[in-house]
Amino acid sequence: MSTEKLVFVYGTLKRACSNHHYLSDQKFVGEARTAPGFCLYALDGFPGMVAKPDDHDGVVGEIWSVDADALVRLDGLEGLKEGMYRREIVPLLAPYADRGIEGYLYARSIDDRLAVGSIWKE
Numbered sequence: 001m002s003t004e005k006l007v008f009v010y011g012t013l014k015r016a017c018s019n020h021h022y023l024s025d026q027k028f029v030g031e032a033r034t035a036p037g038f039c040l041y042a043l044d045g046f047p048g049m050v051a052k053p054d055d056h057d058g059v060v061g062e063i064w065s066v067d068a069d070a071l072v073r074l075d076g077l078e079g080l081k082e083g084m085y086r087r088e089i090v091p092l093l094a095p096y097a098d099r100g101i102e103g104y105l106y107a108r109s110i111d112d113r114l115a116v117g118s119i120w121k122e
Contacts, residue, residue, distance in 0.1 A: 003067060003068045004027075004065045004066060004067055005065070005066055005068075005071055005102070006029060006063055006064070006065055006066075006096075006099065006101045006102075007063070007064050007065075007066050007071070007074065007087075007101065007102055007103065008032060008034070008061050008062070008063055008090050008092060008096075008101050008102065008103035009023070009061050009062050009064060009103070009104075010040065010047065010049055010059050010060065010061030010062075010103065010120055011040070011046050011047040011049075011061075011120040012046050012047075012120075012122065013062075013064075013074070013077075014061065014062050014120070015028065015062065017120075017122050018122060019046075019077065022070070022073055022074060022077060023064050023066070023070065025070070026064050026065060026066045026067065026070050027064065027065040027066075028062065028063075028064060029062075029063040029064060029065055030062070030063050030095075030096075031060070031061070031062055031063075032060075032061055032062065032063045032092050032093070032096050032101075033058045033059065033060050033061070033092065033093050033118075034049075034058035034059045034061075034090055034091060034092055034093070034103075035058055035091040035092065035093055035097075036055055036056050036057060036058050037051060037052060037053055037055050037058070037091075038050070038051060038052060038055060038058055038059045038090070039052040039055045039057075039059065039115055039116075039117065039118070040059055040115070040116045040117060040118065040119075040120055041106065041110045041113040041114065041115055041116065042113060042114045042116050043106070043113065047116065047120040048085070048105075048106025048108075048110065048113070049090075049103065049104065049105055049106060050105060050106050050110055051105070052115075057117065057118040058093065058118055059118050059119075060118050060119045061103070063092075063096060063101060074104075075087065078104045083107055083108070084106070084107060084108060085104040085105060085106055085107055086104070086105055086107045087102050087103070087104055087105075088102055088103070088105060089101065089102050090102065090103035090105070
């Protein structure tokens with residue numbers, strides 16, 4: 001039984017970004033996009049993805065296959081215990097639709113935060 005999980009990342013964890021070292025020993029699966037209804041907001045040097053029903057573009061990111069240890073590290077980075085993000089299934093477009101892939105959604109207020117659309121660039 002595999003203990004690996006597919007995870008959608010969209011910000012500093014992507015290849016060539018500042019926190020990619022958290023995934024450097026994991027397996028890149030491919031590029032992906034969420035279904036419409038999600039948007040990125042600029043936080044303090046990193047993005048937060050939130051549900052936004054009037055969005056038409058979705059969020060661009062990557063799918064990674066991660067082992068249990070990497071998932072624990074990612075959850076720590078994303079502040080799950082502190083309530084900063086929550087990890088949940090994110091609807092993705094083909095070829096990843098209906099695969100039950102989880103991503104990190106920002107769980108705090110986006111008041112006074114700048115919407116940056118579908119792509120995070122450092």
